[in-house]
Amino acid sequence: MAVLVLGPLGGAAGAFAFPKGGRRLAGVAAVTAVLALLVLAREVVTNGVQLHRVGGWSAPLGIDLRGDGLAVLMLAITALIAGAVTLYAPPYFLPQAGAESRDRERWFWPLFLFLWSALNALFLSRDIFNLYVTLELLGFAAVTLVALAGKREALTATMRYLLVSLPASLFYLMGVALVYGQCATVDLSLLAAKAERGPVLWVALALMTGGLVAKAALFPLHFWLPPAHASAPAPVSALLSALVVKGPYYILLRLWFEAFPALMTPAVAQGLGALGAVAIVWGSIHALMQARLKLLVAYSTVAQLGYLFLLFPLAAVREGGWLAWNGGLLFLAAHACAKTALFLTAGNILQAAGHDRIKGLDGMTQVLPVSAFAFGLAGLSLAGLPPSSGFAGKWLLLSASLAQGQWWWAAVILGGSLLAAAYVMRVLSHAFTQVALATKPRPLPAVQEWTALVLAALAVGLGLAAQGPLALLRLGAPVVLGGAGP
Amino acid sequence: MNVHGWILPGILLSSFLTGMVIFFLSEESHRLRTWLNLLGAGVKLILVGALLQGIYHGQGYSLELDFLPGIPLALGADANSVLFVTLSTFLWFWTTLYAVGYLEDSPHRSRFFGFFSLCVTATTGIALAANLVTFLVFYELLTVSTYPLVVHRGTPEAMRGGRIYLAYTLGGGVVLLLAVAWLHQLAGPVMFRERGVIEGLVAAHRGELRVLFLLFMLGIGVKAALVPLHGWLPKAMVAPAPVSSLLHAVAVVKAGAFGIVRIVYDVYGVETAARLGVLAPLAFVAGATILYGSVVALFQDELKKRLAYSTVSQVSYIVLGAAILGPLATIGGLVHLVHQGIMKITLFFGAGNYAETLGVHRVSELNGVGRRMPLTTAAFTIAALGMIGVPPLAGYITKWYLKKGAITAGADWVALVLALSSLLNAAYFLPILYRAWFKDPPAHWPHEHCFGRLETHWMLLAAPLVTAALVVWAGVFAESSFSPLAWVKLIAAREYGP
Numbered sequence: 005m006a007v008l009v010l011g012p013l014g015g016a017a018g019a020f021a022f023p024k025g026g027r028r029l030a031g032v033a034a035v036t037a038v039l040a041l042l043v044l045a046r047e048v049v050t051n052g053v054q055l056h057r058v059g060g061w062s063a064p065l066g067i068d069l070r071g072d073g074l075a076v077l078m079l080a081i082t083a084l085i086a087g088a089v090t091l092y093a094p095p096y097f098l099p100q101a102g103a104e105s106r107d108r109e110r111w112f113w114p115l116f117l118f119l120w121s122a123l124n125a126l127f128l129s130r131d132i133f134n135l136y137v138t139l140e141l142l143g144f145a146a147v148t149l150v151a152l153a154g155k156r157e158a159l160t161a162t163m164r165y166l167l168v169s170l171p172a173s174l175f176y177l178m179g180v181a182l183v184y185g186q187c188a189t190v191d192l193s194l195l196a197a198k199a200e201r202g203p204v205l206w207v208a209l210a211l212m213t214g215g216l217v218a219k220a221a222l223f224p225l226h227f228w229l230p231p232a233h234a235s236a237p238a239p240v241s242a243l244l245s246a247l248v249v250k251g252p253y254y255i256l257l258r259l260w261f262e263a264f265p266a267l268m269t270p271a272v273a274q275g276l277g278a279l280g281a282v283a284i285v286w287g288s289i290h291a292l293m294q295a296r297l298k299l300l301v302a303y304s305t306v307a308q309l310g311y312l313f314l315l316f317p318l319a320a321v322r323e324g325g326w327l328a329w330n331g332g333l334l335f336l337a338a339h340a341c342a343k344t345a346l347f348l349t350a351g352n353i354l355q356a357a358g359h360d361r362i363k364g365l366d367g368m369t370q371v372l373p374v375s376a377f378a379f380g381l382a383g384l385s386l387a388g389l390p391p392s393s394g395f396a397g398k399w400l401l402l403s404a405s406l407a408q409g410q411w412w413w414a415a416v417i418l419g420g421s422l423l424a425a426a427y428v429m430r431v432l433s434h435a436f437t438q439v440a441l442a443t444k445p446r447p448l449p450a451v452q453e454w455t456a457l458v459l460a461a462l463a464v465g466l467g468l469a470a471q472g473p474l475a476l477l478r479l480g481a482p483v484v485l486g487g488a489g490p
Numbered sequence: 491m492n493v494h495g496w497i498l499p500g501i502l503l504s505s506f507l508t509g510m511v512i513f514f515l516s517e518e519s520h521r522l523r524t525w526l527n528l529l530g531a532g533v534k535l536i537l538v539g540a541l542l543q544g545i546y547h548g549q550g551y552s553l554e555l556d557f558l559p560g561i562p563l564a565l566g567a568d569a570n571s572v573l574f575v576t577l578s579t580f581l582w583f584w585t586t587l588y589a590v591g592y593l594e595d596s597p598h599r600s601r602f603f604g605f606f607s608l609c610v611t612a613t614t615g616i617a618l619a620a621n622l623v624t625f626l627v628f629y630e631l632l633t634v635s636t637y638p639l640v641v642h643r644g645t646p647e648a649m650r651g652g653r654i655y656l657a658y659t660l661g662g663g664v665v666l667l668l669a670v671a672w673l674h675q676l677a678g679p680v681m682f683r684e685r686g687v688i689e690g691l692v693a694a695h696r697g698e699l700r701v702l703f704l705l706f707m708l709g710i711g712v713k714a715a716l717v718p719l720h721g722w723l724p725k726a727m728v729a730p731a732p733v734s735s736l737l738h739a740v741a742v743v744k745a746g747a748f749g750i751v752r753i754v755y756d757v758y759g760v761e762t763a764a765r766l767g768v769l770a771p772l773a774f775v776a777g778a779t780i781l782y783g784s785v786v787a788l789f790q791d792e793l794k795k796r797l798a799y800s801t802v803s804q805v806s807y808i809v810l811g812a813a814i815l816g817p818l819a820t821i822g823g824l825v826h827l828v829h830q831g832i833m834k835i836t837l838f839f840g841a842g843n844y845a846e847t848l849g850v851h852r853v854s855e856l857n858g859v860g861r862r863m864p865l866t867t868a869a870f871t872i873a874a875l876g877m878i879g880v881p882p883l884a885g886y887i888t889k890w891y892l893k894k895g896a897i898t899a900g901a902d903w904v905a906l907v908l909a910l911s912s913l914l915n916a917a918y919f920l921p922i923l924y925r926a927w928f929k930d931p932p933a934h935w936p937h938e939h940c941f942g943r944l945e946t947h948w949m950l951l952a953a954p955l956v957t958a959a960l961v962v963w964a965g966v967f968a969e970s971s972f973s974p975l976a977w978v979k980l981i982a983a984r985e986y987g988p
Contacts, residue, residue: 330559373601377513389634389663390627391557399558399671406675414671418664425660433649436641468563471556 005044005056005069008079008124011036012086016117026113027094033117034090037124038083045076045476053480056128068130068191072480077333077473078127078254081340084462085246086120088455092348093239095449096355108152108237115152119145119243126251131190132180132212132263135255139176143169143219146248149240150232161231168228172215179212195263209267212259213276219252222276222313223283226306230290233302238351241298245305245347246340253312253336260316261329261482273320280313281416288423292430297353297360300427301346304386307420308339314401314413319485324407329485330474331400334466337473338385338393341463345382348456349375352448365434374453376435381460383428385467388421393466497541498553498565501575501614504534505582509607515600524590527603531583534614538579541567552620561679563627566620568682569981570756570824573974574617574748577828581740581835582610584953588839589732591949592846596730602642606736608635613741616748622670622680625752629666629713632745633659639733640726651728658712658722659742666709669702673757676702682752684984686759692766699758703768706753707775713746714809715802717779724798731842734794735835743801744831747808751824754812755985764815773813777907779806784914791852793841796918797834803911804830804877811892814904817982819895822888824981828974829884832960833873839954840870847946849937853922858931863945867926869958874919876961879912884964887975 015033019026047054054071071079093116097109122145126138147169151162184190186205187198199205221229229249233241260268287307294300315332319325352375353368354360369376385394398417405413466473508530515523541551545567554562567575589606593599612635615628633656641652673680676695677688691699712719723743727734737743754763754772763769783803790796807830811823843866844850844859860867876883889908896904941947968975 327559369601384634387660389630390623391563391631395627395630396558399667402667402671403674406672414668418668421667422660422664425656429653429656433641433653436638436652437644437649468555468557470558474559 005040005054005071005128006058007040008037008044008128009069009121011040012117012121012124016114016121019117020114023110023113026109030090030113030117033120034083034087037120038087041076041079041083044071045080047071048073048076048479049476067134069128070130070480071128073476073478074254074257074333074480075127076479077337077476078250079124081250081337082120082123082127082247085242085340085344085459086116088344088348088459089116089239089243092242092452092455095452096237096239096351098449104154108154111152112149112237112240115145115149116239116243119149119248123247123251127254130192132183132192132195132255132259133190135258136173136177136180139219139251139255140173142248142251143173146244149243150236152240153235153237155235157231158235161228161235164228165232168218168225172218175211175215175218179208179210179215182208182211192258192263196265199264199266201267205264205267209259209264213256216252216256216259217279220249220256221306221309222279223286223306223310224279226283226287226309229306230299230302233305233347234296234298238347238354241302241351242344242347245302246344249305249309250336250340253309257315261319261485265482268320270317270320273317276313277317277413280310280316281413283307283310283313284416284420285310285423288420288427291427292423295361295363297350297362297365297431298347300362300431301343301350304346304424304427305339305343307424308335308343308386311335311398311401311417311420312339314417317410318401318404318408318413321404321408321410324404326485327400327407328404329481330477331397331402331404333477334393334400334470334473335397337466338397338463341459341466342382342385342394345378345456345460345463346386348452348459349379349382352452352456355452356448362431362434365431366437369435372448372453374457375448376432378453378456378460380432380435381457381464383425383432385460385463387425387428389425391467392464393470394463396467396470494544494549494551495553497537497544498551498567498618500537501534501541501579501618502565502611504537505530505607505614506611509604509611512600512607513604517597517600520599523600523603527586527590527607528583530607531579531586531610534579534610535583538576542572542576545572557627558623561621561623561674563624564620564681565615565618565624566682567618568620568684568756569977569984570682570748570751571617571619573824573827573977573981574744575614577831578610578613578617578740578744581831581957584956585732585736585740585835587949588735588842588953589730591947592730592732592842594947598642601638605635605638609639609736609741611635613745616745620682622673622682622757625682625749626666626670629710629745629749630663632713632741633663636733636737636742639736640729642730642733643728645728648728651725654725655722658719662709662712662719664709665705669705669709672698672705673702680757682756684756684759686755686757686762688758689762692762696766699766700768703753703758703763703766706757707750707772710746710749710753711775713742714750714805715743715746715779716775716806716809717782717802720779720783720802723802724795727792727794727798731794731838731845734798735838735842740831740835743805744827747805747827750809751812751827755820760812760815760820760985769813769815773810773901773904776806776810776813777904779803780810780907780911781914784911784918787918788914791854793844793851793853793856793922794838796853796922797837797841800837800877800915800918801834803915804834807888807892810904811895814892814895814899814901816895816899817986818891818898820982820985821975821978822891822893822895824978825891825975826888828978829876829888829961829964832957832964833876833884836869836873836954836957836961837877839950839957840866840873843946843950843954846950847939847941848935850935853925855932855936856922856925857929858926860927861931862935865945865951866954869954870926871923872958872961874923876965878915878919882965882968884961884968887965887968
């Protein structure tokens with residue numbers, strides 16, 4: 005487990021010290037991390053939840069790393085996306101060869117590996133203070149990566165991101181302090197036993213949730229996301245949309261369902277769900293109005309994140325809650341794959357055509373057929389069409405909402421699918437128009453196109469292979485959901 | 491898994507894999523693509539033949555794959571699916587041949603035939619689906635795979651038609667998804683079964699089941715082009731002729747009609763549905779659609795549009811058959827699933843031949859076309875007469891059973907609708923035939939191609955002749971044991987069995 009954190013971290017340090025070997029070190033770090041993950045996954049599947057006490061000290065004194073089903077799933081998604089980025093980035097940074105691009109690549113590798121390490125640490129952490137530390141590291145890496153693009157708009161976006169991210173962390177930290185003052189522990193499992201409803205904990209949770217929601221870009225605190233995700237280089241956008249926003253979301257799940265299920269009242273659950281619902285509509289409508297492809301994809305992230313928050317009202321009810329939990333997390337995986345594919349495709353188009361105006365995409369299929377195909381497949385999953393994993397996730401959420409009689413969420417889920425289909429088609433319809441291209445766009449390295457296609461195919465194929473990940477989720481699932489508990 | 495176990499996945503994969511390979515072929519490899527297409531269609535035909543053979547010998551077929559928790563992807567071959575899968579596979583083979591000839595020199599053929607193959611995969615998947623979720627999966631796959639075919643030409647008009655098509659079908663798909671998810675909450679995993687699966691729920695959930703039936707009909711009715719959900723069909727006429735034949739005779743509209751048949755017979759059960767009182771409104775909508783489509787068809791000068799509205803009207807015969815309680819009406823409706831398919835595909839092949847060979851698109855330009863292209867026109871004539879219901883052609887059988895069934899069930903107004911519709915059919919088909927055979931041809935055709943000795947390319951000629959022959963066969967030999975009618979009687983006997 006420690007290797008999962010230390011592998012990429014070592015790679016980051018190495019890439020920082022030896023800029024020329026960034027790529028090779030990233031490759032080594034990636035292979036190490038994936039191998040470590042496979043070992044951990046095997047252990048978890050055969051022997052159940054794994055606990056690693058760093059330095060041999062047990063909680064509340066020492067630092068616990070814990071691998072349960074949910075953590076392994078998140079780690080696996082991370083490894084998949086980060087692995088894809090490791091393959092995609094080298095050719096991506098090549099074409100604009102020149103001092104500027106080399107400079108960018110020099111910083112990309114250490115920051116990327118650092119980000120990976122922070123994510124892995126976050127998913128394995130067991131106490132809310134460690135979660136804070138990893139969150140900060142994650143935020144630091146993410147903000148700096150956005151700045152890599154170096155253009156003016158990117159710098160503005162970076163500043164905005166930073167200005168949201170810092171206070172959000174502070175809010176979270178204040179919450180942690182309050183919780184520690186009240187319960188005298190920060191360990192997730194111990195907190196579950198000690199937490200009782202009271203004003204202090206309410207304030208603490210409100211602070212923590214507020215901070216995390218801002219970092220996860222839930223409506224109405226989503227405003228920083230589209231410019232940041234759209235102006236970053238393509239591999240960075242993919243990382244941000246697919247993984248980074250999922251970090252704080254993951255902490256929210258751990259907080260509300262494991263540490264403080266006692267405080268999860270219907271009002272809280274419905275409130276988070278309502279924000280999610282507004283995000284779905286708001287994000288989709290804005291995606292429909294964007295003139296640029298990357299902004300469209302970024303607003304689509306705002307909308308899709310909304311679905312993740314529907315998990316709160318649906319999983320908080322005992323009957324059908326398990327369905328919603330599965331559905332939400334499957335959806336998360338689906339979104340990670342599909343969104344990475346979309347951002348990588350958008351990057352391809354940007355490089356080949358020199359722009360990403362949606363109106364000017366006519367004839368792009370003739371040049372980038374594989375990318376267009378990838379976009380189509382990923383769009384299939386976003387719109388929740390069967391048999392994609394997006395469909396499977398939506399089906400589970402929908403079933404839960406109907407089983408619980410919360411039909412208003414069903415309406416949101418279905419309406420959101422139509423909106424998603426609409427904005428995907430806005431782009432995709434250009435793939436079928438016939439035009440003679442005035443200038444011959446630059447051909448792209450095959451790796452760049454095929455990485456996107458493979459991820460998109462995974463987003464669809466995962467729907468047919470969902471039983472494996474879902475079985476994994478049962479291991480160490482929160483008690484409130486009828487799982488075995490920690 | 492023994493040989494039999496491979497037949498169902500084989501039927502799906504024979505076209506799916508073909509499509510996947512074709513996507514990545516280069517535009518120039520014309521010969522390879524053609525052979526792959528025909529190979530895929532041929533293998534599928536053989537597999538369906540083997541399936542029929544196996545069923546004849548009492549072999550059962552089913553296959554389940556893990557999909558959603560508690561709900562597998564399930565394939566099976568019951569009487570209804572065999573009917574539909576045989577129809578679509580058979581027509582597929584000829585449509586492929588036709589499409590190869592039709593698209594000889596147009597761009598993006600790899601893309602076209604890739605989606606073409608995906609489309610047949612989806613259609614056969616719909617036919618073989620053994621539970622509702624599997625049906626839904628392939629139903630949506632059909633939507634997605636036909637869109638690129640509709641917009642294939644890439645003109646602004648085609649894009650518009652495609653957009654409308656998607657708006658209708660995706661909207662319908664969402665309604666269907668809601669209905670399916672809701673029914674699963676009430677009834678658990680829904681497998682298709684003769685006489686339905688919800689009988690036990692009627693007492694407790696009468697109202698909900700009625701609403702659900704409405705949702706199902708709204709969701710599936712879009713593809714079946716029930717009025718007022720038919721708006722996309724004439725707009726989708728911008729597609730190339732093989733696609734139109736496909737949409738109308740084999741895939742989309744037929745999938746919609748088949749879906750309604752599935753819901754009425756194998757989910758609700760026709761007797762349960764009648765007890766819920768949901769069949770009468772459906773019959774009314776079907777009747778209205780029949781008349782509306784025929785009336786509008788009268789006023790279309792563009793040949794393909796006239797055929798499109800004729801489809802709107804004809805497909806509702808199937809729905810009408812399903813909406814009337816009684817074995818005779820069931821027979822009439824189901825057999826029309828096949829009859830409408832072979833007749834309509836012949837008509838579209840004919841219209842495509844006129845357009846491709848002579849550049850003729852309008853009814854008013856058809857003067858004397860019978861002298862220039864006698865074989866095509868003969869096939870067209872047979873199919874048109876069949877549509878009108880002239881004995882002994884296929885359409886006559888349908889109408890006879892429907893009329894009998896309606897009168898037996900005490901729905902005399904249906905007989906009136908059928909009579910009116912036949913009259914209208916005659917009114918919009920006979921002028922075409924008159925022009926084609928009895929008027930003098932113009933000095934110049936708008937845009938003529940010559941294909942040597944034959945009146946048109948042999949691939950374009952073979953398909954309509956074969957399907958026209960089928961129209962005659964299905965009518966003349968209706969009472970033999972190798973006819974669609976014989977098979978459909980078996981289905982009806984099971985649905986109303988003791």
